[in-house]
Amino acid sequence: MHSNSKQLWRDVQVFDGQALLDEAMTVRVDDGRVVGMWPSRAFTEADAQGAVEAGQGGVMTPGLVDCHTHLVYAGDRAGEFEQRLEGVSYAEIAKAGGGILSTVRATREASEEALLAASLPRLDALLADGVTTVEIKSGYGLTLSDELKMLRVARRLGELRPVRVTATLLGAHALPPEYAGRADDYVSLVCDEMIPAAAGEGLADAVDVFCEGIGFSPAQCERIYQAAQAHGLAIKAHAEQLSNLGGSALAARYGALSADHIEYLDEAGVRAMAEAGTVAVLLPGAFHVLRETQLPPIDLLRQYQVPMAVASDANPGTSPICMPSLMANLACTLFRLTPREALAGMTAHAARALGLPELGRIAVGAAADLCLWDIQHPAELAYAVQSGRLRQRIFNGVITHA
Numbered sequence: 576m577h578s579n580s581k582q583l584w585r586d587v588q589v590f591d592g593q594a595l596l597d598e599a600m601t602v603r604v605d606d607g608r609v610v611g612m613w614p615s616r617a618f619t620e621a622d623a624q625g626a627v628e629a630g631q632g633g634v635m636t637p638g639l640v641d642c643h644t645h646l647v648y649a650g651d652r653a654g655e656f657e658q659r660l661e662g663v664s665y666a667e668i669a670k671a672g673g674g675i676l677s678t679v680r681a682t683r684e685a686s687e688e689a690l691l692a693a694s695l696p697r698l699d700a701l702l703a704d705g706v707t708t709v710e711i712k713s714g715y716g717l718t719l720s721d722e723l724k725m726l727r728v729a730r731r732l733g734e735l736r737p738v739r740v741t742a743t744l745l746g747a748h749a750l751p752p753e754y755a756g757r758a759d760d761y762v763s764l765v766c767d768e769m770i771p772a773a774a775g776e777g778l779a780d781a782v783d784v785f786c787e788g789i790g791f792s793p794a795q796c797e798r799i800y801q802a803a804q805a806h807g808l809a810i811k812a813h814a815e816q817l818s819n820l821g822g823s824a825l826a827a828r829y830g831a832l833s834a835d836h837i838e839y840l841d842e843a844g845v846r847a848m849a850e851a852g853t854v855a856v857l858l859p860g861a862f863h864v865l866r867e868t869q870l871p872p873i874d875l876l877r878q879y880q881v882p883m884a885v886a887s888d889a890n891p892g893t894s895p896i897c898m899p900s901l902m903a904n905l906a907c908t909l910f911r912l913t914p915r916e917a918l919a920g921m922t923a924h925a926a927r928a929l930g931l932p933e934l935g936r937i938a939v940g941a942a943a944d945l946c947l948w949d950i951q952h953p954a955e956l957a958y959a960v961q962s963g964r965l966r967q968r969i970f971n972g973v974i975t976h977a
């Protein structure tokens with residue numbers, strides 16, 4: 576690690592979170608922040624205070640923000656992957672007690688240390704691909720103590736590695752078997768015990784729900800949103816992934832930061848999100864792995880100017896993929912995003928989906944979470960699927976991968 580002193584990157588092409596700036600820039604960082612940025616042609620030797628890194632025309636982007644992951648879990652679901660290839664659907668596996676519930680069994684059995692050890696390599700894979708901020712959800716514990724265990728692991732991951740972690744309570748991910756036939760009682764457990772405890776112990780920044788036929792109804796999600804709001808936690812939703820229950824519009828009515836998946840979102844839902852400023856989080860990894868065919872309404876989202884984020888959804892079932900740059904590729908090939916939209920979706924818009932609009936951009940005053948890539952144009956990040964292009968990862972002004 577280099578020391579956290581003044582540093583200067585000369586001759587970099589800057590993608591600032593929205594667009595590529597039109598000439599090579601020099602970027603100065605001091606004390607964890609970007610403190611200056613100007614065209615390299617105006618560079619004078621007097622500018623060179625502190626360490627000077629030659630950008631050599633590489634592309635500098637904000638550090639990537641992976642705004643939707645389920646990184647903390649035990650076990651794997653390779654067997655279920657094989658079943659799906661033989662034609663069994665995700666929903667059928669879930670109804671038979673597999674899917675999310677099989678990861679719940681493994682995660683309940685795992686100690687906090689074992690969960691941490693299982694999750695660290697996945698986090699390291701994200702960091703090696705340029706991630707500097709990651710959201711991590713609970714949702715494989717489904718008891719008070721197991722949900723808190725997962726959230727503690729999420730927080731500890733952020734202490735062990737140079738990365739910002741936001742933690743989201745996803746108690747309403749699936750109905751645990753001990754509550755079979757008593758979903759409303761389980762929702763009461765989420766509202767009356769999990770949310771107050773997670774908020775009280777500072778273990779969660781947001782609350783998420785799985786609003787779906789195989790998850791929770793809009794009415795149940797609404798109870799959870801009310802409890803989240805009462806405890807000052809932000810709101811997110813897994814919505815319109817397999818069907819349209821109006822979960823995104825509901826979330827938007829509660830001022831949600833984001834509605835995620837949204838393949839089945841309709842125009843009324845898009846309008847509600849636009850009005851509320853709710854970010855659309857696209858998860859092309861889950862779409863790809865589940866071999867979905869219903870596309871999210873990208874043109875409507877563009878038309879209503881709903882910001883689109885792109886995330887890995889890293890999880891053992893629908894997206895066992897810890898490579899955010901692959902998500903940029905999939906967002907383009909599967910959803911027809913432009914490479915610029917995909918990259919904005921993994922930086923500025925993803926930060927907004929976490930309620931952290933000060934991240935995911937390169938500007939004077941912004942946090943110096945940066946990536947320097949060995950590529951000639953930002954579109955290459957989405958175009959080619961290739962590791963090893965990250966020359967430097969800068970976290971809070973410190974070079975942590977080189």
Ligand code: NIG
Nearest residue numbers: 675813861888890891892893
């Ligand atoms: O984002 N849709 C629900 N939740 C996850 C999948 C979790 C799992 O299958 O383990 C998702 O796709």
Ligand code: FE
Nearest residue numbers: 643645813888
């Ligand atoms: Fe998810």
